Amino acid sequence: MEECKPILETRKLCINYGDLRVVKGIDLQIPSHQVTAVIGPSGCGKSSMLRVFNRMNDFIPTAWVEGEVLFHGEDLYDKTVDPGLIRQKIGMVFQRPNPFPKSIFKNVVWGPKINGYKGNLNDLAEEALRKAALWNEVKDRLRDSALKLSGGQQQRLCIARAIAMNPEVILMDEPCSALDPRATARIEDLIQELRSRYTIVIVTHNMQQAARISDLTAFLYEGDLVEFGPTKRIFTQPDQKRTEDYITGRFG
Template sequence: MKEVGLEEHEAILETRNLSIYYGEHRVVNGIDLQVPAHQVTAVIGPSGCGKSSLLRVFNRMNDFIPTAWVKGEVVFHGQNIYGKKTDAGLIRQQVGMVFQRPNPFPKSIFKNVVWGPKINGHQGDLNDLAEDALRKAALWDEVKDRLRDSALRLSGGQQQRLCIARAIAMNPEVILMDEPCSALDPRATAHIEDLIQELRSRYTIVIVTHNMQQAARISDLTAFLYEGNLVEFGSTKKIFTQPEQKRTEDYITGRFG
């Protein structure tokens, strides 16, 4: 993967002096971060450093946690998504989320894909929508003859790709992934990693991962968080071969974490 720089790609998401709190406990401390469009940005760091909390603020998933609140700004297309007039539901359509463990609805494969667009008033053909999303998620050929079967009958890796298809069906610009391979076997993990590489031309992807090798394989840029602070952010090649911060080098080489 060629080295990329922030200057080559316009930022689609940006945090400005962002701090995240649960009650009085601050888990992210004044982070400034730019996420370039149509790139894969990995967020790495030890457990409890604020990675998942940072990911969730990008589509206001933290709104569902009563004690969660933020200071600073999260900017999407130049607008602060925490502004008083922002429609959080619309933000979640434009910035989709794929969780750590596959979470298909207890419905058919077809209904899993079209459920969101249908309840949001999709006017097009739902069969075409389902096929398109499943093709983009590299799942169509495996399920096209059993779309009415329960999604719960799929393998773990297939379920995760179905969840990606479900996100794609909402026609987002950004897809957030919170350790999407942590519950999968190596073969299923390889499927997801290959899929991420295919999707990066259409979507901006932000992925949280504990797997250093995975971050090095699939991402263009890497952000390293430690104890709620953004220690270093830059091209993945540079972060993994010539980090500027000693703490980054120590984490990547396994000296802690």
């Protein structure tokens, strides 16, 4: 049986901001169509690592990367790679909902439209909103401003916006941290629904959330990858004492 290749992989990944190294030589393999949670205390490099996967760090003048970041085995930082195309295939959902100050409909179709989408935009919007479990709530108000939606609805709209680009991977940087428990539960349910179609990598400070929704968990501490493996094992029988101490609340 042929070994399944990871969709995303880092090899000796170091992430730097000027002279500050925040990620230190990480080797990580992320498989397709699973949910991988990245946990660790604030400042350990979680979000920085997430952003290198779709080259969001390109917008930070002091940021630079060493090592390799691979997508389907191809180096994302090769000079021949178009970052814009990468961001279509590897979407991003941020910590706080950030809808455009446009209608719900335009929020969903804006990206595909400016990238030359030739299909039916109405169908595309409906499909993306359905996949984001938002269609039934907004189908009669698509021309309303997205800013009128609740926080949880705005975050699902941002997920729909990412889905509309037809990505393979969806990165989520603490997508529930600004939401109330009910909205958080809806996003968690949505992640479970999306896992069969997309590879999801989620940064979270919520240990219970990581345990509930992820297949695999990576624990980062001070820029190092301390441990990575199946979530159930990480949370019940971790190999490293630092992992156990963090999960049980002894630090972090």
